[in-house]
Amino acid sequence: MITLYGIKNCDTIKKTRRWLDEHQVEYRFHDYRADGLTAELLATFINELGWEALLNTRGTTWRKLDESVRAGVDNANSAAALMLEMPAIIKRPLLCAPAQPMLLGFSDERYSQWLADIAPAAGQ
Template sequence: MAESTTAPLLTLYGIKNCDTVKKARRWLDEQQVAYRFHDYRADGLTTEMLERFVAQQGHEALLNTRGTTWRKLGEAERLSITDATTAIQLMLAQPAVIKRPLLVSGDRSLLGFDAGRYQQFVVEEQ
């Protein structure tokens, strides 16, 4: 139901080929939840978007420090990420370093995918 004629309240942010994003999209579709998918790579990112995400989740939570992109960074670059500003700069340059998916509705957001948490988040939207 990702292609709804009414404006969805939910936006799912991520990268389309990410397995966890695929699971989240499949769950939303199966539950017939209207949402818009925003691919960081195809649809882009702005500093303002990331500042909003950081305000909701914190920069530490948004940085996927267990992923390949983070591990491929040089030690000096990893050590230079010390605050929200430097984290946002890195996320703009390397969107794959952002933990995903991120489900957003207004001022609320949910990071990662867990069916139970998604169910609760979606119910609270209705």
């Protein structure tokens, strides 16, 4: 089962959900705010994707942070602490499927390829 991680009111999450529904992709949505985010789950994301990729430094949440807080985020531990405290600062969407590479961000082309790559595994 594919899991889509993000925040319900995010425009890119809404776009992703529309795309998945239009392509009749079965998935489960995990809202960081409603469903929570554990340190273990976040560590899984960081181990595969890297903390730099996960940290959304282009979003409003990051820009609203005090400069001293932003400057203090310079390694995986400090980034993880901030992401656990403020899940809205995690880049989204994040798609996960068992035994498949995670897919971060929205791209029609990348989603189509990712789904094509996991389709044989889903059929087994």
